[in-house]
Amino acid sequence: MDQKNIQSILQDALEEEIPSSRIHLWHAVKASLVAGRKTTQPGEPMNTTNPRRMWRVAFAGMTALTLLIITLTTPQGRAFAQSVLQFFKRADSNVLILPTEQIASAEDAGSISTAEPPAPFMSVPEAEKIAGFDAKELPSLPQGFKFAGAMADKNGMSIQYEAQGGGGHLLINESTTGFMQSEWDQAPAEAISQVKVGELDAELVQGAYVVYPGETVGRWNPDAAILRLRWISDGLWIEMAKFGDVERIEYLDQNVLLELAASLTNAPFTLAVKEAESLAGFEVLEPTWIPDVLSFRGAAFESALWQRKQNTVRISYSLNIPGLESNGIVLTQQPVRLIEDCEICDLVGAGAEVENVRIGETNGEYVVGVWAADEAGNWIWQNEPYLQTLRWRAKGMAFEILYMGPPEEVKKADLVAMAESLK
Amino acid sequence: MQRVLFKGPCMEDQIAISRLKQGDWNSLEPLVNRYQARAVQAAYLILYDRSLAEDVAQTAFVKVVEYIHQYDERRPFAPWFFRIVINDALKAAQKQKRNLSLQELDESAAHLAQWLLDPAPPPESALEEKQARQHILQAIQSLPPEQRAVIVMRYYLDMSEAELSTKMERPLSSIKWWLRDARKRLRSLMDT
Numbered sequence: 116m117d118q119k120n121i122q123s124i125l126q127d128a129l130e131e132e133i134p135s136s137r138i139h140l141w142h143a144v145k146a147s148l149v150a151g152r153k154t155t156q157p158g159e160p161m162n163t164t165n166p167r168r169m170w171r172v173a174f175a176g177m178t179a180l181t182l183l184i185i186t187l188t189t190p191q192g193r194a195f196a197q198s199v200l201q202f203f204k205r206a207d208s209n210v211l212i213l214p215t216e217q218i219a220s221a222e223d224a225g226s227i228s229t230a231e232p233p234a235p236f237m238s239v240p241e242a243e244k245i246a247g248f249d250a251k252e253l254p255s256l257p258q259g260f261k262f263a264g265a266m267a268d269k270n271g272m273s274i275q276y277e278a279q280g281g282g283g284h285l286l287i288n289e290s291t292t293g294f295m296q297s298e299w300d301q302a303p304a305e306a307i308s309q310v311k312v313g314e315l316d317a318e319l320v321q322g323a324y325v326v327y328p329g330e331t332v333g334r335w336n337p338d339a340a341i342l343r344l345r346w347i348s349d350g351l352w353i354e355m356a357k358f359g360d361v362e363r364i365e366y367l368d369q370n371v372l373l374e375l376a377a378s379l380t381n382a383p384f385t386l387a388v389k390e391a392e393s394l395a396g397f398e399v400l401e402p403t404w405i406p407d408v409l410s411f412r413g414a415a416f417e418s419a420l421w422q423r424k425q426n427t428v429r430i431s432y433s434l435n436i437p438g439l440e441s442n443g444i445v446l447t448q449q450p451v452r453l454i455e456d457c458e459i460c461d462l463v464g465a466g467a468e469v470e471n472v473r474i475g476e477t478n479g480e481y482v483v484g485v486w487a488a489d490e491a492g493n494w495i496w497q498n499e500p501y502l503q504t505l506r507w508r509a510k511g512m513a514f515e516i517l518y519m520g521p522p523e524e525v526k527k528a529d530l531v532a533m534a535e536s537l538k
Numbered sequence: 539m540q541r542v543l544f545k546g547p548c549m550e551d552q553i554a555i556s557r558l559k560q561g562d563w564n565s566l567e568p569l570v571n572r573y574q575a576r577a578v579q580a581a582y583l584i585l586y587d588r589s590l591a592e593d594v595a596q597t598a599f600v601k602v603v604e605y606i607h608q609y610d611e612r613r614p615f616a617p618w619f620f621r622i623v624i625n626d627a628l629k630a631a632q633k634q635k636r637n638l639s640l641q642e643l644d645e646s647a648a649h650l651a652q653w654l655l656d657p658a659p660p661p662e663s664a665l666e667e668k669q670a671r672q673h674i675l676q677a678i679q680s681l682p683p684e685q686r687a688v689i690v691m692r693y694y695l696d697m698s699e700a701e702l703s704t705k706m707e708r709p710l711s712s713i714k715w716w717l718r719d720a721r722k723r724l725r726s727l728m729d730t
Contacts, residue, residue: 125583125694128675133582133591135575140592141567144599148563244715247684269682291684292632439703439710501714519711521700 202294202318202345204301211298211324211333236264239274246272250289251351251379259363260285271352283340283359285367287379290352294345299324303335310344310369313377317346319369344372353379384413384431391416395426397450397512404536406529408435409443425449425456434520442520444533451513459506459515464496472505472527474534479507481527505530551615558606570599573616576695577623583690584627585634586679594630598622620695624687631683688716 242265243250250272256262260276263284267273271290278284294300302320310319323341324333340360346353355376357367367375391414392399399414412431426449433443451457463469463482470481484498503525505516516534518525550568557565577598581591601622602609609618678689691697699717703710 124674126579128672129579129582129694131672132675133575133579133588135579138575138578138592140574140578140596140599141570143596144566144570145563147596147600148566148603244711247716249709439700442710499714501711519709521710 202347203307203320203343205304205307206301206324206335209303209335211301211335236266236275239265239272241265242267242272242274245269246289246291248289248291248351249381250274251287251348251353251381252383253287253375254378254380254383254385257285257364257367257375259366278359278361278364280361280363282361283357283364285364286354286356286358288354288356291350292352294352294354299333306335306337308369310373312344312346312348312373315346315348317344317373317376319344319372321369342367342369342372344376346376348379349381384415384429386414386416388414388428388430390414391428391430395428397426397428397448399428399430399448400514400537401430402446402533402536403538405432405444405533406525408524409433410435412443425452425458427458434524436521436524439520444516444518444525444530446533447515447517449513451508451511457508457513459513460508466496466498468498470527472531474505474507474531477507477509479505479531479534481505481530483522503527503530505534507534552611555606555609555611555615558603559611563603566599566603569602569615569619573619574599577620580620580690580694581623581627581630583675583678583694584624584631584683584686586675587634590630590634591627594626595623598626601626616695617697617701620691624691628683628687631686685716688713692717 237245239250239252245267247269250265252274257276259279260283261279263275263277265272265274270292271288273289274287276285288295302322306320306322308319308321310317320343321341322335322337323339325336325339326333340358342357344355353376355372357364357372386394388399388401394416405411409432412433414428414430417427417429428448430446430448431443432446433440436442447459449457449459451460454460463484467482467484472479472481482504483500483502484496485502500522501519503518503522505527507514514534514537516530518530550572554565554568558569574595577595578588578591581594582588585591585594598619602619609615678686681689688702691702692699699710699713702713
């Protein structure tokens with residue numbers, strides 16, 4: 116069924132549901148405009164009001180007044196007022212009464228877990244595809260951590276770091292739909308601090324509910340080594356959480372966590388090529404030719420200490436097409452000391468059509484497509500024309516040029532030409 | 539049947555907008571008359587609440603006047619306007635939190651979702667056709683609001699994937715994934 120048929124069916128279905136002939140908005144719109152006219156100055160946006168909105172404003176005003184009175188006169192009201200702009204659910208007490216099934220599992224700790232197995236780790240770009248948004252990432256590795264991986268579903272994703280040598284984690288959970296608000300996620304009001312992440316309001320919690328041996332309730336332990344920070348930025352609900360307090364990550368206190376949170380960025384390619392080269396400790400090659408539709412965005416360094424098996428440099432070029440600037444090419448370079456440590460020498464799927472190409476005097480491989488998870492979480496190779504990859508190895512280095520974007524803008528020959536121009 | 543032209547500026551729209559920029563609010567009337575049905579229906583596909591959809595469309599027209607000074611007359615009006623409608627509908631949907639699970643759809647809805655997606659003979663009787671339309675609406679209702687918005691823009695408002703990418707402020711790759719996921723979800727109804 117083609118696009119026009121689908122469009123026609125939808126139009127017919129909607130015409131049945133809401134006939135066009137019965138939609139008359141002009142009088143209501145005009146009334147709204149007239150209501151807003153008195154407050155408007157030439158050249159300024161209008162303070163517009165529509166009848167329904169006026170109703171809501173009136174209702175909201177009455178409600179606010181009522182709330183103010185309650186707030187000023189009752190303890191419950193004062194508590195309610197404090198709950199405005201809350202990112203953590205306030206627990207009623209320092210003791211958490213557990214549902215029966217959780218009491219059993221707490222007592223059985225150490226026995227066989229009946230929990231669902233954790234979702235598989237993946238790279239951040241893969242998680243972004245599943246979550247459907249560009250994640251905010253740390254521009255560099257926090258000291259003492261290594262990158263563990265990312266997990267995602269359609270509502271959000273989690274970027275996870277593990278303390279080197281174990282004993283701690285740093286999690287960055289991002290969602291477009293809201294925060295986890297389970298029983299265990301709440302905290303007593305006195306444990307919640309109002310803080311700022313940059314200019315944004317945030318809340319920070321130190322401590323956790325703990326079920327001690329022989330008990331059937333959770334008790335709030337303010338000294339538990341769990342630090343959680345929540346805020347909202349650019350439409351994303353973000354939680355950063357640090358677990359554990361081994362010496363290697365002891366430095367990461369509330370202030371450092373706030374600094375890390377403020378550094379989260381959508382643009383991880385913030386380095387100059389020379390800066391990335393200096394961090395990586397190997398000579399980074401740059402193309403002397405790139406397709407006209409691309410321009411240099413920036414470079415990134417990914418350390419063998421925490422994120423990669425080998426120090427890796429990635430150089431990003433974005434498409435110069437309005438609306439498609441986030442598409443483009445990423446050129447990745449990594450030393451290949453042991454082939455099993457090469458992260459850009461992986462196999463592609465059985466359904467992939469790998470093409471051998473010549474890059475100057477070197478053999479390379481070109482493929483169209485990407486690994487993608489299906490509904491059941493199985494990884495399947497999909498021949499998606501929107502992603503093209505060229506890989507080759509030379510002089511102890513592995514190279515990858517990954518192009519994501521409209522296939523008509525950058526073609527295989529362009530990738531090869533770019534590869535041949537590396538110096 | 540009304541059609542929304544996205545491919546270039548519409549002369550009538552441009553005249554109305556020029557007058558609007560000069561402070562003549564009555565020039566909004568032809569824009570309302572031209573786009574009101576499409577705006578309410580598009581919002582309805584995301585919200586599945588007629589009253590709320592009308593509210594969203596009405597507010598979108600008021601916002602046109604509020605923000606007309608930000609509008610670039612060299613570009614067509616419709617995509618700019620429907621971006622307001624879709625964004626407001628999505629915000630309303632988030633408040634509404636009205637996502638039905640796939641399990642809530644019956645088998646006939648599943649069958650017709652497949653009919654929507656794959657070439658197949660059209661329903662033979664008028665009754666079947668009417669049922670088909672209803673089931674298609676139900677199938678779309680099962681998607682999360684953002685995917686509904688993508689379906690609305692792609693298949694109802696006839697926007698290209700590149701336009702979707704711009705309107706939704708998401709990379710084209712995300713749009714492709716959403717569309718694919720939406721199609722997969724609809725297709726998976728076959729197995730329910």
